[in-house]
Amino acid sequence: MAMGISNRKTMEIHSADWVLPMATPAIRDGSVVVDRGCIMDIGIRPDILAQYQGIEERRYDSVLMPGLVNGHMHLELSHLCGISPPPAGNTFTNWIAELITKRQNATADRSQVITAFTAVLCDQYASGVALVADIGNDFFPELSVQRPGVWPEVLRMLECLGPNHQAIVAVQEKIADLEERYTACVHSPYSTGSDLFLFIKRRCRQLGHLFSVHTAESEAELLFLSSGTGCFRDFLEQRSSWDGTFGFAEKGFAGTIFYFDHLAILDAKTLLVHAVHVSQQELLLVAERGAHICLCPGSNRFLGVGKAPVELMLAVGILPALGSDSPASNGTIDLWFEMQLLAAENPSVAHESILAMATLGGARALHRAEDYGSLTPGRRTQILHVSSLALSRCMTMNQVFAELVTGGRPPEISWISSHH
Numbered sequence: 001m002a003m004g005i006s007n008r009k010t011m012e013i014h015s016a017d018w019v020l021p022m023a024t025p026a027i028r029d030g031s032v033v034v035d036r037g038c039i040m041d042i043g044i045r046p047d048i049l050a051q052y053q054g055i056e057e058r059r060y061d062s063v064l065m066p067g068l069v070n071g072h073m074h075l076e077l078s079h080l081c082g083i084s085p086p087p088a089g090n091t092f093t094n095w096i097a098e099l100i101t102k103r104q105n106a107t108a109d110r111s112q113v114i115t116a117f118t119a120v121l122c123d124q125y126a127s128g129v130a131l132v133a134d135i136g137n138d139f140f141p142e143l144s145v146q147r148p149g150v151w152p153e154v155l156r157m158l159e160c161l162g163p164n165h166q167a168i169v170a171v172q173e174k175i176a177d178l179e180e181r182y183t184a185c186v187h188s189p190y191s192t193g194s195d196l197f198l199f200i201k202r203r204c205r206q207l208g209h210l211f212s213v214h215t216a217e218s219e220a221e222l223l224f225l226s227s228g229t230g231c232f233r234d235f236l237e238q239r240s241s242w243d244g245t246f247g248f249a250e251k252g253f254a255g256t257i258f259y260f261d262h263l264a265i266l267d268a269k270t271l272l273v274h275a276v277h278v279s280q281q282e283l284l285l286v287a288e289r290g291a292h293i294c295l296c297p298g299s300n301r302f303l304g305v306g307k308a309p310v311e312l313m314l315a316v317g318i319l320p321a322l323g324s325d326s327p328a329s330n331g332t333i334d335l336w337f338e339m340q341l342l343a344a345e346n347p348s349v350a351h352e353s354i355l356a357m358a359t360l361g362g363a364r365a366l367h368r369a370e371d372y373g374s375l376t377p378g379r380r381t382q383i384l385h386v387s388s389l390a391l392s393r394c395m396t397m398n399q400v401f402a403e404l405v406t407g408g409r410p411p412e413i414s415w416i417s418s419h420h
């Protein structure tokens, strides 16, 4: 893997007890050779030192790894923390109604929203998150500004809703005028009719954009899509948003993923968020189409909608991304917490796989694996240093993965900076 030593003066070696490249096996007593931000080589420390004699070495305790990737956030809801989880027996739409009311009352002050998402983004970066996918309804030019060293990179997607003909026409007009650099996607199958799915997915395909959509999040969604009844129908009628636009006539509804496939919107750039209520047949179809899944275990628990079949996903070859969702549906916006919860809820899933979801899985799902998610020679991926007393006591690779995944947010997290 050596890539030559022509730039000796600008090269640095970063060594640690454990180097976790993620796309390749973890290395005990490993070293990463970096030249002006570009990873040149990775290997066992004695081999690297022998090969790169005279190059400045910096040593770290514990772990070097790629930054985390948060596959699903709603940054514009960052000021809506403190909403209590819905009480048992309460419907999903009660929570949505409360969210909408709180949002309407609070968003009068735009600066409050910006202050809140700035704090969340800074904290994400401090916690080791390098890249986030963000979904929102409003325009915030602040989120289009890259702030290296302060924020993660933000992939912002405009989220559209179209529950009736009038709303769909309004969104289509808005999207027609949208600059091509803005990604538009769809909120969910229970808030948006199939015509708008087709319209927006077509635009995404033309522009090569990601298409993120909340998918199979609750049982109420399946009831609505299969029969047109339940709390979502009531919700739309109460808001005078129901005009029968939704096409429920598809014979034999068998799940949201099948519905999406019927609309021909499943491909490698489709990101299915939540995927709680999905069957093995649907997951095989997701794998076949090359579509991606982002899990939000903290949000799912908060809203009491169930638990995604993670083992089945891994079994059919899907490595999901992990997302925190927003403070409106999660008490903690922290990918370390998401990993911890996922591990606790799925004790048979390997810790290494869960860490891979929070890094590689996210980078692949967002089509940014060239820049994020793994430490790979030839790439400019930022290196994260993570350490703690518990990590320093780990004797085996599996203990390191277990501590990283089940130990919660480590006390010491920092980004490796280059001297050059």
Ligand SMILES: [Zn+2]
Binding pocket: 072, 073, 074, 214, 273, 325, 326
């Ligand atoms: Zn969401």
